[in-house]
Amino acid sequence: MKYFYSGATNGAYIDSLNTSIPEDAVEISKELYCELFTTTIDGTVGPGADGLPVLIPSVGPTDEEIALRRRDRLLSVATARMAPLQDAVEIGEATADEDAELTAWKRYRMLLNRIQQQDGFPQNIDWPTVPNELQNPAE
Template sequence: MNKYNLEINQGKIGQDGYVSQTGWVKTYYINETTREYMGATMEHITIGAGLPAGAYLDAPELPEKQDIAIVRSADELSWLHVIDHSGKTAYSTETRQPTEIDFIGDLPDTLTLLEPKTEFDKWDGKQWVTDTDAQKIALVAEADNEKAQRLNEANGTITYLQEAADVDLATESETAALQEWKKYRVLLNRVDTSTAPDIDWPKKP
């Protein structure tokens, strides 16, 4: 018998789960927190001991799709394929707020991969539905605010120009501007904000 050996000593594990022959074995290990498969490695095992925690002898079947993760079953007897959305953006079905998925498995009912299109979207259990009544109220309120700001600017400008005209100090350009601003204010007052967002705002002088 040659005193040298060119082969790697292969370890063996008996049916009882303990090492029956010291040597090297190929194992497949998991993240013990998520139970997700992490990779393969060679482990040196010794008689009387068992495999390291989170290491298994049976190889998992590789999934064909990228959005599938390999996990070890809870009873540690088999490998499972589960959906993997990690790294994708999901949206809260309650607040519409986006969040990055950092777990594997099915999404809870409070999250969806569908992106809401407006701040007035509500989740109906399957899709986002825009609350058009709430959207209309908000658009009218926004138009009312813009109309008020425009009128405030017009009133301030007209007051200044009118004072100059009242004391006969208005220049020709100021007199002309006064008329244009008054016309502008009349047109502003005629704006019907209930037609928002389809409003054709008058052009400011």
């Protein structure tokens, strides 16, 4: 039994199973065939410079992308928490506690927007503390 790989189709073929094998197909070892085409791998298979198949590792999000996604989720929470407090301020009916809570959320949101300015960004981030109202919600 012989094993083949075609860069044109990015496919593997076995001579005893496939009646039609592309003209550009090159013979590969059974071990390489098994490694790339019969197991779950982290990546994709593609043609190498020599025409043989190679594993192209999966590329996940970068540390910066992960950090910015987290920041954006936290900003969304902060904005949602601030909206009713801001409404109370704007219509002149905010209590002193609501005004202080709004200020805390604004400071939190400002600090979130500054994480990229930290020296350790994106690997080491000193995430701002969430205002107490969210950490210990009343039951």
